[in-house]
Amino acid sequence: MVNSLTEYKIPVLGKIGLSARFGRLEGNAMLAPSYLADGSIILSYVTKGSGLIRIVGSTGKADLDTRVEEGDLFIVPQFFAIAGIADDCGMDLFSVVTSSEPVFGQIAGEMSIWNALSPKVLQTALNINPELAEDFKSRNAKSITIIP
Structure with a gap:
């Protein structure tokens, strides 16, 4: 489950150029590989649970391939792809995106x-x-x- 807050729902976000997303992955669920096509940056915070996160650049090499847990913060740079798998306990992520109208794309x-x-x-x-x-x-x- 993913909920997004953009300038469409909260117009003031358009003035500050940000949006937010909250994602909940159930136990062992996968976040399909995705990217931001508009060059935005994602700042993500693990609010609950744990799992694996992989961030891949344009070379196809994993620039971050690590286990994250509650309290961890990570950044997805411009035009990088992200994928994740929650542990048995699941994982909740809160993300701030540097665009009020982010354009998400999925690789799979x-x-x-x-x-x-x-x-x-x-x-x-x-x-x-x-x-x-x-x-x-x-x-x-x-x-x-x-x-x-």
Whole structure:
């Protein structure tokens, strides 16, 4: 479950250029790999529970791959992707985003950027055959629990 506060809900956030999100991951749930397409920065605080967080830059290398727990604070830099998995006890995150209208994108799952691409574009971009492109799209859409 994710709840967002943007300038649409609280207009004063538009004047200060910030928004906020609260996310609750149940035990062993996964936060689908996502990113902010508008170049915003995310400052996240673990308010409850614990889990694993991975932050990846444009090189594909994990710049942060660590266990976090209640009281930990971490930053997701511009154009970096984040994914997480809660421990058995679950994990709650409160995040401040440096945009009053953040543009979130997902790398996997039903709302993935991959699903927006036609099979032909996928074939060309990944240098794969048509059957593999279709299989990739169908598995990608079903494989990860989405938290918008």
